[in-house]
């Protein structure tokens with residue numbers, strides 16, 4: 032059994048000031064997940080009449096994207112390709128001191144303690160992160176042939192869980208990796224071609240309108256992404272964006288001539 | 290809040306008040322004809338009608354998006370911060386469809402047949418047939434949305450065989466099928482949000498249903514950030530709020546999955562169908578200690594290449610590599626030579642329990658069996674295995690710290706899915722007019738046992754292709770007037786909800802919500818889990834009301850209602866589980882036969898297999914809330930089998 036010292040960010044609500052509070056986590060077993068370690072601490076806090084630490088989680092299998100906070104300045108903690116719900120205590124040592132705080136980004140205001148508001152991501156998707164295919168309008172699934180390599184690459188983008196670690200890790204708090212992953216997933220598929228230019232322009236416009244910073248190619252996002260989404264997608268999106276811009280210009284020139 | 294302690298005694302009624310409404314005609318024409326007979330709502334009028342969709346998992350997102358596309362005014366609710374988080378996201382294995390792309394003899398009829406048989410003949414033929422028909426449209430729809438299903442080098446869709454099926458009809462997206470399907474539905478939903486047809490209310494939990502003048506007309510919600518209790522009115526209400534396997538506390542479900550929405554609706558008059566039909570999944574990572582907060586499923590597809598075994602000798606504590614082959618019992622292969630390691634879930638789960646009960650289980654605590662890939666690795670090479678299951682092996686290692694390429698995985702069954710849910714008719718409408726139920730929340734198509742890869746299919750069939758028609762038909766037929774915002778029914782429900790929230794905060798007892806949940810889970814697992822018997826169920830029916838009474842006197846929920854209060858959220862859900870648990874046991878007690886996931890020890894064949902009692906139990910048990918939790922009324926919907934012959938399921 033291990034003992035850890037945790038400095039945890041406590042903040043009652045979006046407007047209240049926050050502060051770090053130090054807790055001792057005793058009887059920590061190696062087999063616990065990080066969140067189970069917090070569960071046990073929370074049970075103890077409730078027993079003492081103190082408010083438990085609020086954190087977001089649901090699947091605890093690394094797929095829903097609900098969980099996420101910084102451990103010693105690292106989004107989702109020290110283990111590569113692992114969400115904090117899948118991080119187990121065997122990654123830590125007896126006596127460790129850890130600082131736990133929420134994602135820090137202007138676009139993700141704190142809701143309470145370690146919970147932040149990531150609804151900006153939903154708004155980016157609303158702007159164009161879809162293929163318009165109203166129910167009932169689809170042709171037979173095998174009428175569309177997709178080379179395996181394209182399907183696989185599209186999948187690598189589609190694997191994003193929308194946790195926000197990329198934004199939290201980025202010194203500029205940019206949302207490029209998130210947006211690029213979706214733009215690439217849909218843009219790599221034949222079904223996604225008709226809306227491709229429109230999609231990238233609209234999604235980037237909304238992204239810029241939220242409080243995210245701009246990308247300066249640092250690559251922290253790729254380093255912390257629990258789904259190992261690659262920086263390559265950002266380059267791809269930038270390429271798409273330029274192409275879409277040129278097309279728009281050509282079209283308006285043509286329109287002016289007519 | 291009832292805390293009655295009497296053992297349930299069900300009044301039996303052969304009911305004529307509720308009717309499944311199965312359309313006449315040959316089974317393969319029923320849905321087609323029914324759609325033709327439906328009332329339509331003209332496009333210009335649709336905007337005037339408000340439809341409340343609670344839940345934005347596969348079923349809810351698909352329904353909300355499709356109804357929005359049609360032009361209705363849709364309001365959609367979820368307690369998550371985004372629809373993309375719903376529990377559906379965690380489904381790994383795949384989704385069935387009768388496409389017969391493999392040319393291996395699949396057909397709509399075969400999928401229908403397999404589903405009815407797999408459900409141990411306790412599902413409605415007409416519903417299941419429609420599900421099998423719609424399965425093909427689902428795949429088309431999802432591909433059109435950009436769901437990246439697995440493909441072959443030629444560019445065509447790939448399939449695999451799954452969960453005991455003898456044809457390859459399962460479509461999959463790596464080990465993340467649920468994620469990709471949900472993202473497809475989520476994106477369609479967000480598109481409608483952007484277009485203004487759907488308003489999305491995230492971090493908003495439905496705490497009660499408003500029934501006014503005999504119809505479902507609204508819901509009362511709590512804003513999980515501000516604590517505000519609010520009402521929303523509509524012309525129809527759709528519940529797509531998922532399953533209740535978390536009544537067992539430890540399950541494969543997401544932590545927040547709960548029964549509140551359907552339980553509240555039940556207490557407002559919706560009958561509850563087959564509550565005791567719960568499914569235990571055979572391959573989950575075993576419990577590692579008291580801190581355990583949930584159980585992780587390892588996809589059933591692993592059983593395609595992994596061999597299940599335990600030592601022959603009881604109490605054999607040697608490490609697996611030191612147990613020679615002839616001292617191992619590959620018990621599934623031994624008992625079920627035809628299906629072997631691919632025996633259906635209920636059978637594989639019970640077999641695991643049996644060997645562990647004989648003290649032949651492995652790992653800490655002896656509740657585990659090996660799933661061994663050594664032979665597959667020798668035969669196909671580690672690379673091939675890594676390609677097939679790499680992400681699952683990684684997940685196993687993250688959780689257990691063990692490398693399953695070197696040592697066999699350890700597995701144990703866990704509560705996973707519920708076939709039971711609110712009773713619905715062919716239109717997916719509950720016994721409350723205007724209240725529709727889709728996805729895992731309804732009792733519909735899986736009978737007493739669900740086949741692998743069929744829940745995603747059902748959720749999407751309900752959401753994309755059934756509810757948009759049947760809800761519209763209801764609106765067209767009833768043309769509901771607006772309810773006044775000051776309707777007395779509305780105020781009454783709001784007050785009840787507020788009173789309940791206040792009461793939970795005021796108890797100020799000494800035990801945490803989780804401790805009650807764990808205790809309930811243990812009672813359910815011990816007495817109403819993989820095997821059930823009369824004495825155990827009666828014991829559970831004494832313990833649950835006692836625990837519930839203690840909960841309402843001694844639970845500790847700190848802080849107030851005005852901000853995020855996760856203990857308060859949990860407390861409301863656990864309070865409802867403490868009531869539902871009793872109904873599950875009452876249902877399990879009354880059904881003295883074994884069928885599918887419901888195994889009554891009193892009813893088994895000489896070699897220990899589930900023995901149905903078709904003479905007495907070919908019906909859906911639909912329970913009506915009477916005001917007393919211990920004395921619900923039982924209504925029976927008789928089931929008729931005209932297209933499949935009733936046989937004893939055999940996977941030998």
Ligand SMILES: Cc1cc2nc3c(=O)[nH]c(=O)nc-3n(C[C@H](O)[C@H](O)[C@H](O)COP(=O)(O)OP(=O)(O)OC[C@H]3O[C@@H](n4cnc5c(N)ncnc54)[C@H](O)[C@@H]3O)c2cc1C
Pocket residue numbers: 343344345346347348349366367368369372375376377378379380381382383384466467493494495496529530531532541542543546547549550586705706727728729730741742743744745746748
């Ligand atoms: C680990 C795992 C793997 C699985 N793998 C497969 C598989 O391979 N193939 C397969 O077919 N099936 C699989 N299943 C089953 C399948 O995933 C589920 O049955 C299905 O996804 C349920 O979908 P749903 O839309 O009904 O509900 P959910 O996805 O559970 O969605 C419920 C929604 O309701 C909302 N909600 C609930 N209550 C309220 C309330 N009171 N107020 C507001 N909102 C509320 C939630 O926020 C959520 O949006 C798996 C299940 C698990 C646990």
Ligand code: FES
Pocket residue numbers: 087088089090091092093094095096097098099114115116117
């Ligand atoms: S809780 Fe779902 S990803 Fe961590």
